[in-house]
Amino acid sequence: MFDRLFLSAPHMGGTELGLVQDVFASNWIAPTGPMVTAFEQELAALTDVTHVAALSSGTAALHLALRLSGIVPGDEVWGATMTFIGGVAPILYAGATPVFLDVDPDDFLIDLDLLEAELRQAHARGAKPKVVITTDLYGHVVDGARMARLREEYGFVWISDTAEAVGAYRDGRHAGKGADFVILSFNGNKIITTSGGGALASDDAEAIERARFLSTQARDPAPHYEHTTYGYNYRLSNVCAAIGVGQLHVLAERVQQRRRIHTWYREALAAIPGLDFSPEATGMQANRWLTTVRIDPAVAKFDNEQTRLALEAENIESRPLWKPMHLQPVFAGAPRRGGKAAELAFEQGLCLPSGSAMTQDDVQRVIDVIRRLAA
Structure with a gap:
């Protein structure tokens, strides 16, 4: 292991x-x-x-x-x-x-x-x-x-x-x-x-x-x-x-590596149908603290929970996106405005390992698991 x-x-x-x-x-x-x-x-x-x-x-x-x-x-x-x-x-x-x-x-x-x-x-x-x-x-x-x-x-x-x-x-x-x-x-x-x-x-x-x-x-x-x-x-x-x-003293290096990790994920998984990565708005330089992916099960034929479990079986931690606050029991009844974009993101989203100490081989471990699911 x-x-x-x-x-x-x-x-x-x-x-x-x-x-x-x-x-x-x-x-x-x-x-x-x-x-x-x-x-x-x-x-x-x-x-x-x-x-x-x-x-x-x-x-x-x-x-x-x-x-x-x-x-x-x-x-x-x-x-x-x-x-x-x-x-x-x-x-x-x-x-x-x-x-x-x-x-x-x-x-x-x-x-x-x-x-x-x-x-x-x-x-x-x-x-x-x-x-x-x-x-x-x-x-x-x-x-x-x-x-x-x-x-x-x-x-x-x-x-x-x-x-x-x-x-x-x-x-x-x-x-x-x-x-x-x-x-x-x-x-x-x-x-x-x-x-x-x-x-x-x-x-x-x-x-x-x-x-x-x-x-x-x-x-x-x-x-x-x-x-x-x-x-x-x-x-x-x-x-x-x-x-x-x-x-x-090392913040700039850490940001650079997290952005590099995000690019490795995006380029390696781009061809899998139903997987989407968050784009950067014009003028933005995100620090890519965590690389997030949305998986549409109707297209990909697998979902975020299957992906999380498959990664866990390989001793790899991943996590769903933040659960919307209006769905949390502690905020039951709190006023909310707008549609269901946050709910859908929670249902489909997953945070992938993104630590700046990761090597390209580490990232490849994650990629290989996702590719096997998509095969």
Whole structure:
């Protein structure tokens, strides 16, 4: 049996251990320190978003963004139905109401035509959302220029969930650029990792300073513990930040390899009827965090679950696309808008192994299994 081939395993670059050893040598193990500062500065340079707070997770970053946006119980927060639970659960933390919108059938990003139509109707009845969350799914990047125009016209706060799109660009701008708040994630399966971690970025200096305050238990300046509001234990540790600094040094290489892996899959499987890969929109450079494929069983004569099981039999991990949030029991009864593009993508879609440490021979293992199914 071959070694286990994981969907997206961590991939160290070589300098991370030395940086962590520097942290240990300095005994600066506490939640803040010079590596946290360096990581924040390098993230700001990468994204071209001026201010960054390094945090314990992308979910924590979204929770803080919603609080800083003034969300209170009863407010509506709109977002794409196809996403990871961490990209919407903080809406419930805030006591707000999630409204789920359908996605584009090609790249699974929020359907901006649908969003614009729904905003127009909501404006007419005086019920606009306070916040709209866009999700840069699987490393594809939403049309930021159009989102900025919609924000200007309808007056919502735009939060860009860029957890899956670090190192991705559209029209020459890093994913999330132009949003009021940008959510980043460095979970163990992301394109770069800090083991567990995330960040909140914004061009609003006061908002990020407030985020740092709230993420360290909202402790007021005093020789004792003084609190005029409540906060959270959301700050990234100096140790994890050291890993992140090292990972940023190899980010461009990781993106290049994931895009190369995507090309290998696409070229090798292009002739199989019923298999479709997500295209890149004009001006986009997706990071291809995960290569996704849609399998139409009526044409291919096999489906995504048969493919997943066949891969698993060869010790290869794959995974269905994100199950739409409006189909999740926890969100039963939540408002939803649009058609069934997300539902169909979930029914037919599969994420293929895409880790940047994979070799062409590793990719060929996956290709061979799919080709046998199609034979």
